[in-house]
Amino acid sequence: MHREEVLAKLRERIVLFAASHLSRDVAEDLAQEVLMLLHEKYAHLERPEDLLPLSLQIVRFKIMSLRRKAARRGEYTQVSITDIPLPDLDSNPADYVERKEMLEQLTRAIGQLGERCRRLVRLKLQGKSFPEIQEIMGAANINTVYTWDHRCRKHLLELMGGDWEPGKR
Amino acid sequence: MNREDIRKLLGGYATGTLTPEEQQALFEAALGDQELFDALVREQALHDLLRDPAAKAQLLTALDERPPRWYEAFQGWRAAAAIGMAALVVAAVVIVRQNRLAPRPLEVAMVKAPEPPAAPPAPTPAAPAATAVPAAVAGKPKAAPRQFTPPRTDLRREAPAPQPELPPAPKAEMAPPPPVPPLEIAAPPAPLAAARGMAGGIGGTIPGTGQNARGLFYGNLPVSRFAATDATGQAGQQQGAQGQQQESLRMRAAAAGGRGGGGGAAMPARNLGVRYTVLRKSETGDYVEIDPDNLKAGDSVELRFTTNDSGTLSLMARTAPSAWRLVATRRMERLVPFTTEPLRPGEKDLQVSFSRQPEAVLQNAALSDAALSKDSSNLTEQAAAERATYVVNPAAPEVRFAITLSFK
Numbered sequence: 128m129h130r131e132e133v134l135a136k137l138r139e140r141i142v143l144f145a146a147s148h149l150s151r152d153v154a155e156d157l158a159q160e161v162l163m164l165l166h167e168k169y170a171h172l173e174r175p176e177d178l179l180p181l182s183l184q185i186v187r188f189k190i191m192s193l194r195r196k197a198a199r200r201g202e203y204t205q206v207s208i209t210d211i212p213l214p215d216l217d218s219n220p221a222d223y224v225e226r227k228e229m230l231e232q233l234t235r236a237i238g239q240l241g242e243r244c245r246r247l248v249r250l251k252l253q254g255k256s257f258p259e260i261q262e263i264m265g266a267a268n269i270n271t272v273y274t275w276d277h278r279c280r281k282h283l284l285e286l287m288g289g290d291w292e293p294g295k296r
Numbered sequence: 297m298n299r300e301d302i303r304k305l306l307g308g309y310a311t312g313t314l315t316p317e318e319q320q321a322l323f324e325a326a327l328g329d330q331e332l333f334d335a336l337v338r339e340q341a342l343h344d345l346l347r348d349p350a351a352k353a354q355l356l357t358a359l360d361e362r363p364p365r366w367y368e369a370f371q372g373w374r375a376a377a378a379i380g381m382a383a384l385v386v387a388a389v390v391i392v393r394q395n396r397l398a399p400r401p402l403e404v405a406m407v408k409a410p411e412p413p414a415a416p417p418a419p420t421p422a423a424p425a426a427t428a429v430p431a432a433v434a435g436k437p438k439a440a441p442r443q444f445t446p447p448r449t450d451l452r453r454e455a456p457a458p459q460p461e462l463p464p465a466p467k468a469e470m471a472p473p474p475p476v477p478p479l480e481i482a483a484p485p486a487p488l489a490a491a492r493g494m495a496g497g498i499g500g501t502i503p504g505t506g507q508n509a510r511g512l513f514y515g516n517l518p519v520s521r522f523a524a525t526d527a528t529g530q531a532g533q534q535q536g537a538q539g540q541q542q543e544s545l546r547m548r549a550a551a552a553g554g555r556g557g558g559g560g561a562a563m564p565a566r567n568l569g570v571r572y573t574v575l576r577k578s579e580t581g582d583y584v585e586i587d588p589d590n591l592k593a594g595d596s597v598e599l600r601f602t603t604n605d606s607g608t609l610s611l612m613a614r615t616a617p618s619a620w621r622l623v624a625t626r627r628m629e630r631l632v633p634f635t636t637e638p639l640r641p642g643e644k645d646l647q648v649s650f651s652r653q654p655e656a657v658l659q660n661a662a663l664s665d666a667a668l669s670k671d672s673s674n675l676t677e678q679a680a681a682e683r684a685t686y687v688v689n690p691a692a693p694e695v696r697f698a699i700t701l702s703f704k
Contacts, residue, residue, distance in 0.1 A: 252311060
């Protein structure tokens with residue numbers, strides 16, 4: 128899949144996602160700004176597995192910025208592309224507080240998981256891939272590990288209240 | 297991988313542990329699947345968090361801690377509260393079960409409000425004193441005539457009158473039924489040590505018969521079969537201190553029979569008798585029954601009389617020789633106690649007269665001591681357990697006797 132083709136699909140996906148959370152115009156602008164950023168600063172990336180995670184991170188960060196500004200000013204304003212910094216988790220106190228709150232809640236939720244899920248999450252946090260986890264946990268099939276992980280993730284998400292980010296609930 | 301399997305790779309995206317093949321499959325699928333793309337965007341927050349090594353280390357530490365067991369939640373005040381709640385639940389269950397299993401008390405008697413005394417019936421001199429009235433008349437049971445007002449206490453459970461079932465017979469050839477002997481309560485034997493004869497009488501028992509005044513007093517009292525059975529059954533088992541209970545029971549039983557409400561016929565006592573007790577004013581102001589031998593100088597005294605038949609009772613007292621005072625004269629009902637007013641200080645010689653005929657009762661003149669002594673055919677018995685004295689005259693239709701209170 129060529130880069131232009133990937134970017135076209137990315138734009139479509141971003142617009143639809145943002146439109147479900149923001150207005151259509153804002154969603155269009157948001158997608159355009161993400162693509163411009165990818166074009167100007169990440170022109171060397173071509174594969175979907177490189178472009179897509181990056182675009183996801185930019186989309187999330189931009190949406191968060193939009194919400195903060197709307198809350199602060201009481202109105203939606205266009206965000207200049209120059210205002211969008213590169214992802215930096217410790218960039219500002221608001222991010223820090225949100226991350227801290229999310230981490231505390233995740234810590235509590237993980238403590239309520241069952242033994243198998245705790246072991247599975249532990250192995251994932253240790254950087255083990257699904258095939259390695261299959262071998263460690265003695266699963267007969269890789270799909271079994273996928274299923275275990277899917278259920279554990281679903282349970283963890285329920286314990287978190289349905290969303291990973293506390294501020295979005 | 298199908299679509300569902302690819303969605304299961306979302307968990308690996310957040311932790312960054314997908315293999316290159318898995319990543320390619322997931323991202324290519326996300327570009328063509330809006331729902332999966334949205335899920336990936338939502339997963340991005342966790343992905344960003346887990347990129348931080350410090351956050352990852354904190355979560356690993358939380359995972360290494362042993363998850364608390366369910367019972368470990370009950371510590372400190374929670375444990376105390378749980379134990380307290382459990383104890384309350386157990387106590388409630390026990391109480392409920394006990395209430396269910398406990399037998400309900402059988403109510404056999406109740407106290408009724410005193411009813412206004414009925415007009416005294418006319419004296420019944422013509423009534424056969426020593427003959428039994430049949431409880432049933434041929435062919436048709438006949439209610440016994442009532443002679444007494446209802447007593448203050450009442451038996452709630454009354455057995456039906458003993459009515460023998462008679463076969464239907466032609467009226468013309470109906471033979472008079474055999475007389476049914478009245479049920480009699482056998483008075484319980486008073487404690488031997490307590491029963492003793494009184495001076496002036498002929499002794500505690502009738503020579504040759506073994507009967508005492510107490511037995512004669514309660515003899516020939518018609519009662520219902522139930523009451524008789526109950527009373528005699530208990531009388532045979534109880535002695536001494538339980539005499540008062542028996543007394544109460546007998547009185548109630550006899551009174552129930554006397555009402556004729558299904559009991560035996562009310563008939564004159566075979567041997568006219570008087571039962572009296574001495575009451576002394578206590579520290580609380582109430583008059584309580586005492587042993588007459590325990591009177592002390594200055595005591596305020598009352599007397600309580602009970603007769604075994606209806607009649608007129610008169611009481612006279614004196615402080616000095618020949619200075620008699622009529623303390624009380626009144627109509628007595630069978631087994632209905634009568635308590636006098638307090639005697640005046642110094643009044644220790646008393647004369648009691650009881651008869652079915654009012655004119656035979658001493659009114660304003662008392663007999664001399666000699667006459668009283670001469671007339672004494674009384675049978676006297678003092679039942680110490682009941683603190684009562686029984687005086688019965690088996691030989692005359694009236695009872696006259698003297699009481700001498702000895703103040704120490």
